Amino acid sequence: MTSQEIYDILVSQFGDSILEFSDEPLAEYIIVDSKDWYPIAQFLHDDERLVFDSLMNLSGVDFGKKADQMEVVYNLFSMSHRHKINIKIQGPREDFVVPSVESVWRMADWFERETFDMYGIIFEGHRNLKRLLLPDDWEGFPLKKDYEVQEYYHGIRVPKVKPKKLN
Amino acid sequence: MQGLIELVQNLGVTADWLAATLAVIVYAVLVFLFLALFALFAVYLERKVSGHIQDRLGPMRVGWHGILQTIADTVKLLTKEDIIPENADRPLFILAPFVLFLGTYLVYAALPFGPNATASNLNIGLFYIIAVSSLVVIGTIMAGYSSNNKWSLYGGMRSAAQIVSYEIPVGLSLLVGVMMASSLNMSAIVINQTTGIGGIGGFLGWNFIQNPFAFIAFVVYLVAGTAEANRTPFDLPESESELVAGAYTEYSGMRWAFFFLAEYANMWIVAVLATVVFLGGWNSPIPGETFVPGWIWLFLKALGVVFIQMWARWTFPRLRVDQLMVTCWKYLTPIAFFNILGVGFWMIFIG
Amino acid sequence: MPDIRTEEMVINMGPQHPSTHGVLRLKLRTDGEIVTHIDPVLGYLHRCFEKHAENLEYPQVVPFVDRCDYLASMNNDHGYAMAVEKFLGIELPERVEYIRVIFAELQRIASHLVALGTFGLDVGAFTPFLYCFREREMILDLFEMTCGARLLYNYIWVGGLSHDIPEGFVEKAYEFLDHFEPKIKEYNDLLSYNKIFIERTADVGTLPADVAISYGATGPVLRASGVDWDLRRDEPYSIYDRFDWDVVVGNDDVGSVGDCWNRYYVRVAEMEESAKIVRQALDQLPVDGDVKEAIPRKIRPDKGDLYFRSENPRGELGFYLVSDGSPKPMRVKMRSPALANLGVIDEIGSGWLIADVVAILGSLDIVLGEIDR
Numbered sequence: 001m002t003s004q005e006i007y008d009i010l011v012s013q014f015g016d017s018i019l020e021f022s023d024e025p026l027a028e029y030i031i032v033d034s035k036d037w038y039p040i041a042q043f044l045h046d047d048e049r050l051v052f053d054s055l056m057n058l059s060g061v062d063f064g065k066k067a068d069q070m071e072v073v074y075n076l077f078s079m080s081h082r083h084k085i086n087i088k089i090q091g092p093r094e095d096f097v098v099p100s101v102e103s104v105w106r107m108a109d110w111f112e113r114e115t116f117d118m119y120g121i122i123f124e125g126h127r128n129l130k131r132l133l134l135p136d137d138w139e140g141f142p143l144k145k146d147y148e149v150q151e152y153y154h155g156i157r158v159p160k161v162k163p164k165k166l167n
Numbered sequence: 168m169q170g171l172i173e174l175v176q177n178l179g180v181t182a183d184w185l186a187a188t189l190a191v192i193v194y195a196v197l198v199f200l201f202l203a204l205f206a207l208f209a210v211y212l213e214r215k216v217s218g219h220i221q222d223r224l225g226p227m228r229v230g231w232h233g234i235l236q237t238i239a240d241t242v243k244l245l246t247k248e249d250i251i252p253e254n255a256d257r258p259l260f261i262l263a264p265f266v267l268f269l270g271t272y273l274v275y276a277a278l279p280f281g282p283n284a285t286a287s288n289l290n291i292g293l294f295y296i297i298a299v300s301s302l303v304v305i306g307t308i309m310a311g312y313s314s315n316n317k318w319s320l321y322g323g324m325r326s327a328a329q330i331v332s333y334e335i336p337v338g339l340s341l342l343v344g345v346m347m348a349s350s351l352n353m354s355a356i357v358i359n360q361t362t363g364i365g366g367i368g369g370f371l372g373w374n375f376i377q378n379p380f381a382f383i384a385f386v387v388y389l390v391a392g393t394a395e396a397n398r399t400p401f402d403l404p405e406s407e408s409e410l411v412a413g414a415y416t417e418y419s420g421m422r423w424a425f426f427f428l429a430e431y432a433n434m435w436i437v438a439v440l441a442t443v444v445f446l447g448g449w450n451s452p453i454p455g456e457t458f459v460p461g462w463i464w465l466f467l468k469a470l471g472v473v474f475i476q477m478w479a480r481w482t483f484p485r486l487r488v489d490q491l492m493v494t495c496w497k498y499l500t501p502i503a504f505f506n507i508l509g510v511g512f513w514m515i516f517i518g
Numbered sequence: 519m520p521d522i523r524t525e526e527m528v529i530n531m532g533p534q535h536p537s538t539h540g541v542l543r544l545k546l547r548t549d550g551e552i553v554t555h556i557d558p559v560l561g562y563l564h565r566c567f568e569k570h571a572e573n574l575e576y577p578q579v580v581p582f583v584d585r586c587d588y589l590a591s592m593n594n595d596h597g598y599a600m601a602v603e604k605f606l607g608i609e610l611p612e613r614v615e616y617i618r619v620i621f622a623e624l625q626r627i628a629s630h631l632v633a634l635g636t637f638g639l640d641v642g643a644f645t646p647f648l649y650c651f652r653e654r655e656m657i658l659d660l661f662e663m664t665c666g667a668r669l670l671y672n673y674i675w676v677g678g679l680s681h682d683i684p685e686g687f688v689e690k691a692y693e694f695l696d697h698f699e700p701k702i703k704e705y706n707d708l709l710s711y712n713k714i715f716i717e718r719t720a721d722v723g724t725l726p727a728d729v730a731i732s733y734g735a736t737g738p739v740l741r742a743s744g745v746d747w748d749l750r751r752d753e754p755y756s757i758y759d760r761f762d763w764d765v766v767v768g769n770d771d772v773g774s775v776g777d778c779w780n781r782y783y784v785r786v787a788e789m790e791e792s793a794k795i796v797r798q799a800l801d802q803l804p805v806d807g808d809v810k811e812a813i814p815r816k817i818r819p820d821k822g823d824l825y826f827r828s829e830n831p832r833g834e835l836g837f838y839l840v841s842d843g844s845p846k847p848m849r850v851k852m853r854s855p856a857l858a859n860l861g862v863i864d865e866i867g868s869g870w871l872i873a874d875v876v877a878i879l880g881s882l883d884i885v886l887g888e889i890d891r
Contacts, residue, residue: 026822053731057825057836059851075825107734110861133561133890221648317529400714484715485642487873
């Protein structure tokens with residue numbers, strides 16, 4: 001099934017929640033509204049024409065202060081139909097809330113925790129949203145473009161490393 | 168032992184009780200020296216055997232082909248800092264290695280080193296040995312509990328369960344040799360093996376080939392004895408991969424060396440018992456030959472059994488604790504009982 | 519008699535432990551010896567790879583990618599290089615492709631050897647570990663001959679390779695293959711069909727296929743659960759479609775489909791298949807071609823994003839690249855197979871004894887460098 005067909009099925013089911021679609025090579029995606037993401041995810045997983053049973057990858061992207069936008073990207077794959085689709089959810093750089101889909105694809109459990117850890121995106125409905133890679137009491141969200149590392153952690157000085165000029 | 172007492176008296180000590188006490192002390196020290204030397208040798212042997220099984224060489228640098236390696240290890244252990252964890256139960260922690268070693272050391276009072284070289288040739292020699300060797304359980308539990316460490320506790324509990332359970336197949340399979348000699352006295356058991364199949368002595372006199380049940384008993388004894396000595400495949404109490412060193416994790420330096428010493432002492436006891444009861448003790452395998460002294464045969468055979476134990480350690484994975492219990496209670500013990508029945512019938516109707 | 523108060527014990531299989539394959543902390547809640555809940559704590563090896571990658575140009579990220587899964591560096595390099603090449607749309611010379619496949623498959627054998635050896639060590643068999651490392655030494659000699667490094671190579675660059683294979687490499691590689699193929703039988707005799715080993719691993723920690731797919735488990739873990747899925751065959755990348763080999767799937771000859779024994783055995787059989795691929799690639803290797811001719815001078819992909827996946831020894835290694843038109847990537851996300859594989863441990867590890875948890879963890883074959891990045 002091509003991306004166009006998947007997009008058509010989704011639009012017929014969810015209408016306004018499907019915001020944008022692009023199928024240029026190297027930029028194939030469907031942008032979805034975050035408020036309806038959980039039912040859309042369930043539909044993608046359960047519908048017999050789609051059967052996206054495998055969440056290949058889940059990542060957050062920060063486009064920087066100027067663009068003032070962050071994204072959560074879901075790369076989905078169907079083991080039985082062998083088709084793929086990329087779903088993106090866009091939102092603000094602060095207080096970005098996305099419904100959690102870890103009950104649909106269990107892999108999202110830890111990948112959402114990691115995205116929360118690195119970007120500060122809150123996944124609503126997650127059973128255990130705490131930091132995954134950093135200590136639980138770390139401050140700040142490292143992968144954001146304007147991240148300033150904290151001075152001290154439990155009394156240990158966190159060294160600042162200046163990026164070297166590369167020629 | 169009698170010879171020792173006479174020696175002491177000849178040196179001028181006339182009072183009987185004094186001579187006996189001195190002789191006992193000399194014997195005890197000699198046994199301790201033997202244990203230390205044997206441990207030295209056994210550690211080197213183990214490292215070489217394990218090295219060659221694993222397609223590598225083992226120690227090669229310290230001395231010719233690494234012969235002095237164990238001396239280097241001993242020096243290291245003696246100079247290590249003695250750490251006692253802060254929340255550990257101090258008296259128990261300090262006492263545990265000694266209790267463990269005591270359980271092993273007491274056995275040497277009745278263990279034969281040759282035809283007339285037993286400290287006390289008890290008429291119930293075998294019974295005494297099996298009974299006293301149970302003391303090691305207390306030592307292990309003390310070590311596991313007093314370390315104030317959950318992993319050590321696990322190791323101690325597992326070890327207690329294992330040693331106590333495997334006493335039964337050990338005792339039952341040794342009973343086969345006792346039945347064939349009609350005596351618990353170790354010398355009597357060995358003398359019984361001087362003549363065997365077809366009236367010929369030597370190799371054919373050894374107990375383990377006299378009848379098929381004795382052979383099965385020998386195999387059961389080897390398996391259960393390895394479990395008693397906490398060696399792989401039964402080394403769950405000190406399984407390196409899971410519990411670091413199990414019950415002995417918190418011990419360092421000389422205290423740990425005591426546990427180590429006790430393990431090799433245990434291995435030697437298992438080997439000597441197997442030799443005496445099943446492999447003909449100090450009898451030579453060639454019938455009628457008396458040129459080579461008896462104790463050399465005993466040592467060679469016991470070393471062979473020690474080698475088999477080391478070989479098994481580096482070949483097999485280890486059993487999980489519940490599988491270990493199942494092996495003991497559901498397989499070894501019924502087989503051992505069946506053996507006794509079988510040997511009894513054999514002796515009445517055939518032998 | 520008053521009721522004896524029992525409570526669950528929380529044990530820590532700490533970051534330093536002989537069996538946790540790296541710095542992984544497992545909090546186990548146990549009821550006696552039976553584990554009721556496993557809570558992994560990660561992050562002890564977090565080195566901020568993704569943040570670094572945002573400040574480096576595309577080719578400079580390759581050494582960092584090496585260090586993520588340090589036991590399978592060639593495969594990591596390969597995955598990243600292919601992702602960027604797909605982004606740029608470059609074609610590679612034949613010789614480069616063949617050499618890349620040879621090294622990727624040799625690295626797969628080396629990585630599986632470590633996995634098998636350490637798995638044997640976890641269940642108490644000390645000897646197979648040394649036998650596996652003996653073979654691995656021969657592979658590392660081949661790698662050292664080519665690029666000078668034994669563990670972290672920085673060899674497969676975007677658009678080509680860092681060094682061409684030296685004189686005598688092909689002969690030595692054939693020698694290795696001739697030596698290696700009979701060894702698989704040796705491993706099977708010593709460990710795979712050993713009764714005690716089977717007791718410890720068969721029917722332990724069974725992972726059903728649908729749970730595996732939902733958790734994103736891939737690679738040998740997924741194949742051992744009976745799912746016939748291998749990226750090299752089903753989504754061919756590079757030149758894998760030119761070789762003839764079988765995909766190994768779990769079976770129930772010994773134990774059941776999806777247990778630890780199957781996860782172990784799939785790796786043993788995969789080594790054999792990889793050896794086949796290497797042999798075919800060596801036979802078909804084109805003799806001339808410059809390995810550096812396709813390396814672009816300046817890498818500046820168009821705006822866009824791409825998710826590219828390849829088959830690591832541990833599973834599906836994915837790279838999600840976002841470019842904003844500059845020489846430095848805006849986002850490099852490494853989808854690590856071991857992270858998804860480790861996710862299943864609470865599901866399949868609960869209800870077993872502690873000794874079994876060690877065996878299950880060993881059979882998942884995780885590398886903390888890749889989990890924590």
